Amino acid sequence: MKPIHNLWQERLRFDMRAALVIIALIGLLPAVVYGPYALGIILVSVYFAILALGWNLLAGYTGQFSLAPAAFAMIGAYTTALLDHYWQVPLALGIPAAIVVTALFGLMLGKLVLNLSGPYLSLTTLAFAEIARVVIGNSHEFTRGDQGMHVATLTDNRLAYYYIFLFALVVVLACIYWLLKGKLGRFMMAVRDDPVGAESRGINVVRIKMIAFCISCSICGLAGSLYGTFSQLVSPELGLLQQTGLILSMVVIGGMGSLSGAILGGVLIYLGSEWLRGFGDIQMIVFALLVIVFARYIPGGLWGMVAARLQGRRS
Amino acid sequence: MLAFDLLANGLIYGCFYALMAIGLAMIFGVLKIVNFAHGEFFMIGAYTYVLVALKLGVSPWLALPCAAVSGALLGWLVERLLMRPMYQGYASWGFMKDEYAVVVTFGLSLLLINLVDKIVGPYSFRGPPLIDVSRFALGPIMLTGQKAIAAVVSVLLMIGLALFIKRSVWGKQIQAVAQNRLGASLAGIDATRTTSLIFMISGMLAALSGALLAPLVNPSPDIGAFPAVKSYVIVVLGGMGSIWGAMLAALILGVSEAFFSVYISYDYRDAFGLIILVVVLLFRPQGLFGEKGREL
Numbered sequence: 001m002k003p004i005h006n007l008w009q010e011r012l013r014f015d016m017r018a019a020l021v022i023i024a025l026i027g028l029l030p031a032v033v034y035g036p037y038a039l040g041i042i043l044v045s046v047y048f049a050i051l052a053l054g055w056n057l058l059a060g061y062t063g064q065f066s067l068a069p070a071a072f073a074m075i076g077a078y079t080t081a082l083l084d085h086y087w088q089v090p091l092a093l094g095i096p097a098a099i100v101v102t103a104l105f106g107l108m109l110g111k112l113v114l115n116l117s118g119p120y121l122s123l124t125t126l127a128f129a130e131i132a133r134v135v136i137g138n139s140h141e142f143t144r145g146d147q148g149m150h151v152a153t154l155t156d157n158r159l160a161y162y163y164i165f166l167f168a169l170v171v172v173l174a175c176i177y178w179l180l181k182g183k184l185g186r187f188m189m190a191v192r193d194d195p196v197g198a199e200s201r202g203i204n205v206v207r208i209k210m211i212a213f214c215i216s217c218s219i220c221g222l223a224g225s226l227y228g229t230f231s232q233l234v235s236p237e238l239g240l241l242q243q244t245g246l247i248l249s250m251v252v253i254g255g256m257g258s259l260s261g262a263i264l265g266g267v268l269i270y271l272g273s274e275w276l277r278g279f280g281d282i283q284m285i286v287f288a289l290l291v292i293v294f295a296r297y298i299p300g301g302l303w304g305m306v307a308a309r310l311q312g313r314r315s
Numbered sequence: 316m317l318a319f320d321l322l323a324n325g326l327i328y329g330c331f332y333a334l335m336a337i338g339l340a341m342i343f344g345v346l347k348i349v350n351f352a353h354g355e356f357f358m359i360g361a362y363t364y365v366l367v368a369l370k371l372g373v374s375p376w377l378a379l380p381c382a383a384v385s386g387a388l389l390g391w392l393v394e395r396l397l398m399r400p401m402y403q404g405y406a407s408w409g410f411m412k413d414e415y416a417v418v419v420t421f422g423l424s425l426l427l428i429n430l431v432d433k434i435v436g437p438y439s440f441r442g443p444p445l446i447d448v449s450r451f452a453l454g455p456i457m458l459t460g461q462k463a464i465a466a467v468v469s470v471l472l473m474i475g476l477a478l479f480i481k482r483s484v485w486g487k488q489i490q491a492v493a494q495n496r497l498g499a500s501l502a503g504i505d506a507t508r509t510t511s512l513i514f515m516i517s518g519m520l521a522a523l524s525g526a527l528l529a530p531l532v533n534p535s536p537d538i539g540a541f542p543a544v545k546s547y548v549i550v551v552l553g554g555m556g557s558i559w560g561a562m563l564a565a566l567i568l569g570v571s572e573a574f575f576s577v578y579i580s581y582d583y584r585d586a587f588g589l590i591i592l593v594v595v596l597l598f599r600p601q602g603l604f605g606e607k608g609r610e611l
Contacts, residue, residue, distance in 0.1 A: 063414060118347065119416075126547065127548060134585050135586050248422070282429075285433060287425075291422035295419050296400065
């Protein structure tokens with residue numbers, strides 16, 4: 001018998017171990033994958049895994065549904081690109097700058113809406129995402145509009161880039177694990193499950209939401225910035241609502257409120273979307289249907305199903 | 316003189332926005348959720364109108380009711396299949412109503428966009444106008460026939476809706492359920508049927524808005540995104556859940572957008588909605604007619 005107060009720690013540790021196993025498996029993929037095109041695909045799937053982790057911290061653990069993760073990735077990518085284009089700032093500074101700038105955008109949006117209850121966050125982030133994309137696309141002089149901008153790259157070696165992305169994924173995962181293990185993680189879940197109860201226990205609900213939102217935004221900013229330097233082209237397409245939909249479906253199908261669920265969902269959904277592309281671009285139809293079915297019938301997602309089985313066997 | 320023209324055109328666009336936003340406000344009024352697939356109701360209406368008129372060769376005046384029926388049908392289906400679990404208590408995320416609603420309606424929006432894209436194709440269509448009168452001047456105001464007719468139709472629709480809600484038994488049921496769902500059902504009102512009715516009206520209005528605008532905007536699968544974003548701004552400005560607030564806010568947004576795009580910047584006219592949203596959230600988060608929504 002394990003002491004009951006350790007139940008959450010126990011589950012989190014199990015989740016983290018599973019996530020590390022999944023990452024290790026992803027890290028071995030280049031051994032069986034040939035050609036730069038296939039390598040590019042698994043690289044992008046890691047990019048989406050980072051975004052899914054970031055969004056999951058906000059939606060799955062804090063219960064706040066932002067509809068702008070892709071827009072924040074776009075803003076992060078543009079931050080690095082603009083710094084590079086106008087001031088030739090080296091990437092070693094440009095990528096951290098993307099983290100800071102997206103966190104600041106998150107802070108501004110959060111100040112506006114996070115003290116309101118109800119669907120204001122989703123509404124405002126959706127409006128923000130669409131309008132930010134159009135504004136960037138229309139600013140022909142400043143951002144070269146829909147043509148996109150050229151960005152410097154860290155290295156031309158795709159395999160090296162793959163491991164850079166994987167490293168970023170591990171760092172993000174470790175940070176989130178560390179957050180969740182401590183007081184802040186418990187506060188976040190208290191805010192998700194019962195905001196009024198949390199407030200009455202002296203938790204500053206707005207502050208916790210704000211912290212979660214800013215961290216989530218800056219994770220998306222980091223992912224976007226890295227992706228921009230990989231593809232060497234930054235365009236408003238990064239912020240399309242379809243991309244947000246992809247991220248949302250990764251987390252909902254993979255498993256809300258779980259580290260390994262988000263990573264598993266991110267990788268599986270992206271690989272699945274590349275596979276379904278062969279059947280005539282039906283991937284978004286399939287995923288949108290799956291999101292509705294999962295939200296309705298399988299709230300734990302894929303990871304919830306697997307974890308129930310694994311943990312059932314252990315006890 | 317330009318100001319008159321802008322005012323008139325802004326009011327006309329305001330009427331189209333109002334048709335969209337009223338449905339959103341009504342849904343929020345009863346379920347306290349936002350329908351993120353509302354722009355796709357608009358898109359379905361526009362497509363039904365265009366395809367019925369072009370492919371079947373029917374008069375546009377008959378295609379208009381077809382669009383209304385398709386929107387109402389879609390609204391009915393959405394309520395029946397996706398929303399009903401939420402308040403009948405057997406949804407898996409029943410305890411997280413808002414979250415379930417965001418995920419499901421957003422998923423639905425993606426599904427509809429991609430389905431239409433796949434079935435009809437990603438190209439935009441040019442909708443047939445209701446009336447074949449090109450530009451004409453009415454005093455200082457320049458109008459096209461389609462715009463004038465569409466504006467008249469949408470004003471008539473809004474007057475009809477106002478009368479329906481104020482006078483008819485069903486309208487009174489809608490008001491009652493919006494005020495207090497439990498109380499209304501204690502008084503013998505079928506709250507589930509009323510919610511269904513609200514979704515049908517909301518879908519019908521959005522679809523009609525799409526059909527009326529189809530000759531002006533050339534529908535493509537993602538056409539619904541901006542009307543939807545604008546109606547989100549409108550419902551926040553008007554006060555979430557307030558129908559009259561939504562009507563007034565739509566007119567305000569239409570007119571101020573018209574002036575903004577001419578006097579300040581045409582390229583960034585869509586960003587104007589975000590500015591309004593920010594100002595409202597900063598200074599009057601409950602909107603013009605809303606109840607205070609600030610937490611705790």
